[in-house]
Amino acid sequence: MSDAGTPPELRPEDYLDVDRLLSDEERAIRDAVRAWVRDRVLPEVGGWFELGTLPSRELAPELGRLGLLGMHLQGHGCAGASATAYGLACTELEAGDTGVRSLVSVQGSLAMQAIDRWGSDEQRERWLPPMAAGEVLGCFGLTEPDAGSDPGAMRTTARRAGGDWVLHGQKMWITNGSVADVAVVWARCSDDGRVRGFLVPTDAPGFSAPPITRKLSLRASVTSELVLDDVRLPDDAALPGVASLRGPLSCLDEARHGVVWGAVGAARSCFLAALEYAGTREAFGRPIAATQIQQLKLARMATQVNQATLLALHLGRMKDAGRLRPEQVSMGKLANVDAALEVARTARQVLGGNGITLGYPVMRHMSNLESVVTYEGTADVHALVIGGALTGIDAFR
Known part of the structure; x- marks a missing residue:
């Protein structure tokens, strides 16, 4: 029998080696966004959150130079990236904060998408290039x-x-x-x-x-x-x-795809914060990571993060192949945001009182996710979309 190769090292941040399923270009985009978030967002986001502000005008040109604004659109200064690459960028942006990912998502998947898909040539030429550059919001x-x-x-x-x-x-x-x-x-x-x-x-x-x-x-x-x-x-x-309503609803489908991926970033951030804390926080003479109850929490969080990652990647690949239906995006948003909320709440418990402070990202992500679960379609609405697809009966009317 041929040698199947050495199994990969188990890494907490990518337990199932999803990285291996990405192309070199996709990894490069992800890594560039991750580095920008690490250097530009994470040192400041706690203060932004506390003050209730975001320097959108400062961040937009930087995001434009990274090619992230309308990155999935073709032409007019847009990067023409794949749906999967856009999703990976959303994961890294939301690992920083939902507000940063929302800035990019609304700019590209809603405003620019509407102009690109439903606008005239003159409207596209006027608005899309400066919006892609972050000069116009x-x-x-x-x-x-x-x-x-x-x-x-x-x-x-x-x-x-x-x-x-x-x-x-x-x-x-x-x-x-x-x-x-x-x-x-x-x-x-x-x-x-x-x-x-x-x-x-x-x-x-x-x-x-x-x-x-x-x-x-x-x-x-x-x-x-x-x-x-x-x-x-x-x-x-x-x-x-x-x-018709087809116009705005088609844009919302684009935005929801980004939410499916973004929720993964928030969940991963919470999980990794809890894992690090559990390894350093001591109680009764040993790290709390040595206790069965905390290991159970960590194992469940890791499973949820990896399941959400795989679901997002699968939907991204389907979208790139032109096979993704809105009803399937609904399942992705419902599942991944619910999973991220559960991870955030569990991580908060692992961190104890420290979990409610802005010195850690967990409570900030948990608070944001309470909005994510209801915007771009509430969890209840997405459940009814799925139910209607399964039964053939529209429960809205």
């Missing part, structure tokens, strides 16, 4: 105070006024809103009832984006309302490629 206005899981209930309207459009309404929970240069706003047309997207310069008269404050989650992230008080736009501000 975008946000994505879909959710409203009374229309979250049911975007079809939106009240923001777009009406014709001569050759222009006039937008009126309010959006809520908008990442990047207060720092954006352009907002992709979805509104229901008053003449035919169809949903269309509009590119709204944030300096347009009648537009404002008051920040949402006093958050206990996603503190290192800019979250805002969008208020449109009869904002007048030229006809060419409308995205011409779609006039």
Whole structure:
């Protein structure tokens, strides 16, 4: 029999040797993002979280130089990377903080994706190159105070006024809103009832984006309302490629793919913090890592992190092959965010009282994940999407 080779060394951060399944290019992208997060984010993120701020304007050009903004798009200054490479980048960004990953995700998978897929050639040429470079920031206005899981209930309207459009309404929970240069706003047309997207310069008269404050989650992230008080736009501000909810929902599918991967990064960060702490914290004359109960917790966390990694990689490969369905992305988000939350909560217990401080990443990730589990589609909604696919019965109506 031929020699099958030497089994790989067991590494806590990659127990199942998933690294071996990646290409050289994918590993290079992952390592570059990991190094940037280590050098730029980790030394500062505790302070950002405590102060409730994120230096988005400073970080965006750096992220642009790394090729991470709209990295999965082709042309117009975008990197044209694979879905798997984008996912790996999201893992490393969220290992830093969900807020940093959200900055990249909203910029690329929502705002830039909408322009790239549904915009005109002129709109793509105007907006995508500076957005890819991080010189222009975008946000994505879909959710409203009374229309979250049911975007079809939106009240923001777009009406014709001569050759222009006039937008009126309010959006809520908008990442990047207060720092954006352009907002992709979805509104229901008053003449035919169809949903269309509009590119709204944030300096347009009648537009404002008051920040949402006093958050206990996603503190290192800019979250805002969008208020449109009869904002007048030229006809060419409308995205011409779609006039239905298919437009924003297709962008959300892209963003959710990043969330599937990002949750892995948050979970891994919590697990590794707990593993290191358990090896150094002594109780009753020995490290707590020597006790059966803590080893059980560590084993379960390691299993969940590796299962989530494999699920994300499988979905990434399916997406690159053009075979990934939205219902399968729903399973990925539901499973991986739930797993990450459980890992974070278990890690917090391992760290004891130290786990609630910003000297460790665990409570910060746990708090962020309490938002991740409900944004880009709540856990309940994704469970119903899966249930509908399994049974053929739509439980929403």
